[in-house]
Amino acid sequence: MARRSRARETALQLLYRQDLNPAGNLESAGEFIEERLEDQALRDFCWKLFTGALEWRNVIDTRIEEVAANWSLRRMAPTDRNVLRLGAYELLYTDTPNRVVIDESLELAKKFGNAQSSQFVNGILDQLMPTLTDESPDAPTQAM
Template sequence: MSRRAAREKVLQALVAVDLGGTDAEEALEQVWRLRGDGEAEGDPSPEDEEFARRLLFGTLEEGRRVDGVLRTYSTGWDLDRMASVDRNVLRLAVYELLHVPATPVSVVMNEAVELAKRYSTEESGRFVNGVLARIVVHLEELRTRVGE
């Protein structure tokens, strides 16, 4: 499994938590078991599981701060008005931008756009790209604030 696939699983778990109030641990366990075609999938590697858990639980733990960043840079959009997939793609990407600096910014942005296009709409890909592009301009400042 790749990091791309791990991000996909994290997005699925975030949406389950966001929409269904599912427990995060339970949501992650459920999405690990399913492939894209609904069939059972093998266990993730320890590295993939560690990466996914860091993204999922970090995104949830930093939710207020991440949502604050999104409110600031998603001009004209209330978080509640965004499609759940778009909102959670952005949450995941913002968390990774702020807290996983080893991942190149371009990778985070590309992965987020692809997730939005795959699970939402073509327009969602453009929307996600636009919001993230505004955030990236201020990324160093945001990372400094996170460290405070």
Template sequence: MGTRRKARECSLHMLYAVDNCNVPIESIYNSFAVYFPKGEAYRMFALDLFKGVCDNKEDLDSLIKQCAKNWEIERMAAVDRNIIRLATYEIMATTNIPIRVIIDEAVEISKKYSTKDSSKFVNGILDKLKKIRTQKNQKNLE
């Protein structure tokens, strides 16, 4: 497993703690320091993902709602919800990582941390999000 995946998993753990266990965002950094992947770049990658999701949660949830027909975000499994938020942030905020890689990473993480059907659910929503990002990029080029 690559170090970037470890960073994504670390971000997922932090998001889960905030979302499901009511851990204050401010206390997360110290609590999860032991889980950070080795290397400053990867530690920063994990923190940037976590902070990006926390800072943009409402916008991310709005995008997810567009892609998750007949699903309320609050009713999604907490792990799935946070994997999707994490990948949504990464898809919308980064341009140096191919979208397919981000989606594949999210699917693999869902296989590890959630149910056997979660990977299909995560993939389906993120695939729809990929189309939104592609359309947005095309409009920006026009």
């Protein structure tokens, strides 16, 4: 597994955990990262993805629901919902090339989701990609 892929996987696991247990603390998230990633640069990358997706979650969730025809976030499988949040964050707020974000998100959906997850994630992120690259992001709203 590629180094950054492992950091994305860890960030997804943390987002999933936070989604299902919003009262969880960030200190335990830091410990989780340290247990799974040896390289400090990867830890920093993972932390940035996790905290960034949380910070911008309200904006990201709104954009996902705008393009997810007939789907609300609460109806989505928690894994799919968090793969989308992670991918949307990386598309919006990092300099990672869009195609890399899409490919990495699809791999996460295949690994952690069900048989249709990768198609679902691909469809949503593909619709978000032009919107995200053409618009400036809104101010963050706290999601924690």
